[in-house]
Amino acid sequence: MKKIGIIGAMELEVEELKRKMEVSRKVEKTSMEFLEGTLNGTPVVIVRSGIGKVNAALCAQILCDTFQVSHIINTGVAGSLKNEIDIGDIVISADALHHDVDVRVFGYPLGEVPQIGCLAFPADKHLVELAVSSCKEVNPDIHVYEGRIVSGDQFVSDKQVKENIIKNFQGFCVEMEGASIAHAAYLNKVPFVIIRAISDKADDSAEMDYPTFEKAAAAHSAALVEHMLPEI
Ligand code: SAH
Numbered sequence: 001m002k003k004i005g006i007i008g009a010m011e012l013e014v015e016e017l018k019r020k021m022e023v024s025r026k027v028e029k030t031s032m033e034f035l036e037g038t039l040n041g042t043p044v045v046i047v048r049s050g051i052g053k054v055n056a057a058l059c060a061q062i063l064c065d066t067f068q069v070s071h072i073i074n075t076g077v078a079g080s081l082k083n084e085i086d087i088g089d090i091v092i093s094a095d096a097l098h099h100d101v102d103v104r105v106f107g108y109p110l111g112e113v114p115q116i117g118c119l120a121f122p123a124d125k126h127l128v129e130l131a132v133s134s135c136k137e138v139n140p141d142i143h144v145y146e147g148r149i150v151s152g153d154q155f156v157s158d159k160q161v162k163e164n165i166i167k168n169f170q171g172f173c174v175e176m177e178g179a180s181i182a183h184a185a186y187l188n189k190v191p192f193v194i195i196r197a198i199s200d201k202a203d204d205s206a207e208m209d210y211p212t213f214e215k216a217a218a219a220h221s222a223a224l225v226e227h228m229l230p231e232i
Contacts, residue, residue, distance in 0.1 A: 003043040004232060005069035006225060007059055009051045009177045013076040013218045017226060018046050029066065030058050036067060042229040045069060049177065052153050053098070056177035060184035071127065071232060072185050072192040075225045077217040078149065078175035079156050079202025079210075081166050086198065087213050089143045090220065091173045092131045093194035095120035096182035099165050099174065100152035110168050111150075113183070120148060121182035124191030127232065131195055134228035139220060147172030149194050151179035157206035165202075174202050197221040 008014035018035055021044060025036040032055075036045045045067045049059035056074075063069045078091065085091065097111045097120040104110055112119045128146060135144040150171035156162055165174060178194040185192035197217035200206035 001043070001070065002232060003045065003067065003069050004229060005060070005063035005067060005072045006044055006046045007049050007056065007063070007072065007074045007181060008076050009049055009056065010076070010218070011048050012215055013222065014046055014048050016219060016222050020226070021046060027066065029062050032059055032062070034062065034067065039226065039229060042232070044229070052176050053151060053180035057180040057184045060181045061188070064184070064188040064190055069190065071124070072181060072190055073127070073225055074178055074181045074192070074194040075221045076175065076177070076196055077199035077214050077221065078173035078196035079200045079206055080173055080198045081162065081171045081202060085145055085172060086143070087200065087209060088217060088220065089145065089198050090135050090139070090224065091149060091196050091198065092128050092135070092144060092146045093123040093149045093178060093182070094128065094146050095122045096149045096151060096179040096194055097121070097169060098152065098179045098183070099150040099169055099171070100154065121179065121186040123182065123193045127191055127193035130228045130231050131193055131224065134231070135224050138224055138227045142220065145172055149178045149196060150174050151176055156202040157204065159203045162202045173198060195221050195224055
């Protein structure tokens with residue numbers, strides 16, 4: 001049966017979806033509140049994971065174990081890693097990796113988790129295509145990009161740090177949860193996609209831009225998730 005797990009790191013990334021859903025069950029686990037029910041008729045479980053990779057991975061695992069979700073969608077905001085990807089634009093994950101994993105000393109490429117067999121976790125092709133086409137329908141004025149999303153336990157707001165991440169990983173945007181949700185979904189063999197709207201440019205302007213644009217960006221991403229749900 002179809003049941004979509006929807007994760008946002010922060011309340012503002014899921015508040016609108018939660019407000020619109022019909023809740024049939026509330027489960028409190030690992031200090032997170034999971035709301036199960038339907039959104040416009042689609043079975044969903046919506047949850048705020050908290051910020052960072054550990055919170056996000058725990059949350060994804062609970063969605064798999066306790067709720068047996070069939071798909072996982074991560075919605076939220078991110079810093080752009082490409083000049084042409086502007087604040088307000090949307091990035092859909094082709095794949096996701098951890099930019100802060102470094103076990104090169106034993107021969108692994110930078111970013112690869114040892115003994116797992118892949119550098120980046122591939123997103124589900126059907127979910128990616130749906131997200132891209134839904135975005136064109138819902139937000140025709142917003143540019144949508146399909147590419148790599150990189151995550152680390154770090155808010156990137158320094159030009160040099162940003163340049164290094166770009167050089168090492170060729171990411172489209174950077175955030176703090178996507179790769180660990182992808183990682184958990186990969187191990188559980190659950191299809192996933194990460195949808196992120198750009199809130200800042202992940203450089204020295206990020207400290208100013210992020211608070212200004214996070215709310216609108218988060219809302220764009222959530223609107224897109226709502227639109228694509230019936231098609232899954
Ligand atoms: N304002 C929050 C902290 C937000 S941390 C507080 O005060 O508690 C930034 C969040 O947005 C993370 O969930 C991350 O996934 C995303 N994000 C947006 N821009 C980012 C950037 N430049 N670098 C890393 N994460 C970013």
